[in-house]
Amino acid sequence: MLVPKYQFKSKDMSGKRYTGTIEAENLDAFYHILSERNQFCVSVREAGGSSKDINLSKKKLKLKELAIFSRQFATMLSSGLTVIKCLDVLYKQTHTKHLKSVILGVYEAVQKGDSLSKAMKAQNGTFPPLFLSMVESGEADGSLDSVMERMADQYEKDSQMKNKVTQALIYPLILSIMIIVVLIFMLTFILPRFSNLFAELGGNLPIPTKILIAISNGIIRHWYIILLVIAGIVLAVHYILKTDSGRLWWDKLKVRMPVAGKLLCIISASRFARTLASLFSSGMPIVQSLEIVSTVIGNKYIEDQVHEVENEVRRGVSLSKAVKKVEVFPPMLASMLGVGEESGNLDEILKKTSAFYDEESAAAIQKLISLIEPIMIIFLAVIVGFIIISIILPVFTLYNTVGGS
Numbered sequence: 277m278l279v280p281k282y283q284f285k286s287k288d289m290s291g292k293r294y295t296g297t298i299e300a301e302n303l304d305a306f307y308h309i310l311s312e313r314n315q316f317c318v319s320v321r322e323a324g325g326s327s328k329d330i331n332l333s334k335k336k337l338k339l340k341e342l343a344i345f346s347r348q349f350a351t352m353l354s355s356g357l358t359v360i361k362c363l364d365v366l367y368k369q370t371h372t373k374h375l376k377s378v379i380l381g382v383y384e385a386v387q388k389g390d391s392l393s394k395a396m397k398a399q400n401g402t403f404p405p406l407f408l409s410m411v412e413s414g415e416a417d418g419s420l421d422s423v424m425e426r427m428a429d430q431y432e433k434d435s436q437m438k439n440k441v442t443q444a445l446i447y448p449l450i451l452s453i454m455i456i457v458v459l460i461f462m463l464t465f466i467l468p469r470f471s472n473l474f475a476e477l478g479g480n481l482p483i484p485t486k487i488l489i490a491i492s493n494g495i496i497r498h499w500y501i502i503l504l505v506i507a508g509i510v511l512a513v514h515y516i517l518k519t520d521s522g523r524l525w526w527d528k529l530k531v532r533m534p535v536a537g538k539l540l541c542i543i544s545a546s547r548f549a550r551t552l553a554s555l556f557s558s559g560m561p562i563v564q565s566l567e568i569v570s571t572v573i574g575n576k577y578i579e580d581q582v583h584e585v586e587n588e589v590r591r592g593v594s595l596s597k598a599v600k601k602v603e604v605f606p607p608m609l610a611s612m613l614g615v616g617e618e619s620g621n622l623d624e625i626l627k628k629t630s631a632f633y634d635e636e637s638a639a640a641i642q643k644l645i646s647l648i649e650p651i652m653i654i655f656l657a658v659i660v661g662f663i664i665i666s667i668i669l670p671v672f673t674l675y676n677t678v679g680g681s
Contacts, residue, residue, distance in 0.1 A: 282321070297323055317400050346407075346427040430551065440641050447648070454656065466667070484665070551572050
């Protein structure tokens with residue numbers, strides 16, 4: 277009997293990518309072999325079979341799901357329940373279909389004798405590298421309950437920050453949609469009626485009105501071409517952002533944006549400090565900690581700079597001096613790291629620094645909202661005002677022409 281071969285692309289917890297071929301009886305066996313290598317699958321296809329990748333049913337857990345999972349797990353472990361009993365209770369209490377299937381997979385693997393971290397690694401990238409590393413560390417030194425508590429705190433704060441940013445963007449998004457709807461309505465329904473009236477009355481129209489009528493006619497006559505062009509642009513941008521160079525360009529652009537870029541840098545600094553504090557508290561070496569930190573930043577441009585910090589530390593440079601070279605992080609971060617290194621209390625300093633940047637992020641979000649709202653309203657008023665003036669101006673011009681004659 278021929279054993280199937282699987283061509284795969286995978287990553288380890290530091291983000292390093294691998295490609296290769298594995299012989300395995302089935303997909304479950306393939307995932308088990310990959311987890312033995314401390315890797316999780318990115319894509320897989322059967323060698324000699326379809327050129328299409330096998331659908332990876334597992335998807336990453338959301339921040340809120342990770343926070344709830346960690347908090348409940350920590351509470352039960354602190355109460356004296358075994359890992360297998362915790363998983364059993366979590367499975368029964370969970371109503372989300374995806375999370376339920378993940379917990380079941382972990383439960384079955386632990387029942388067969390796998391450690392919790394190994395069982396989680398076998399879930400094909402469902403759990404993030406930071407979580408897996410912390411669980412593995414907690415199992416090694418018997419502090420799994422406190423590790424789960426720290427992870428719950430981490431993901432709760434990340435989830436709260438994500439919600440704040442999302443809420444800050446909702447109002448501008450609604451205003452943008454309103455602007456587009458108002459523009460389309462006025463250009464395709466209101467203006468054509470007036471342009472017919474102007475054509476009947478004759479006379480020379482002002483330049484703004486001519487421009488507006490030309491735009492209106494173009495939209496009405498060629499709307500399908502416009503939609504195709506927009507769809508093409510969206511698909512092209514989507515494809516470009518899927519590439520490493522495209523994502524790097526876009527993430528660098530986000531960092532360079534006024535106000536929003538500063539907010540992104542503050543949030544990244546907070547995430548950097550908080551994650552590093554959690555890893556240091558678990559006793560993880562600094563280089564390995566930096567490898568994992570780079571996976572939680574969420575911005576490729578900043579991730580690359582964190583990798584530079586990692587390389588500097590490998591060469592013997594202190595963490596504070598290495599971070600000082602990172603242009604996107606606020607200068608205070610390097611200063612606080614220096615204080616922590618001198619006092620030998622780096623994890624506590626990092627926690628306090630993270631808390632400070634969380635407050636800074638909240639203030640920056642409010643500032644961003646206070647800037648965006650009036651700008652969007654003024655922009656809407658200018659656009660609508662221009663259209664109204666372009667409609668009214670020729671009416672007065674024609675009235676004066678008729679009155680003068």
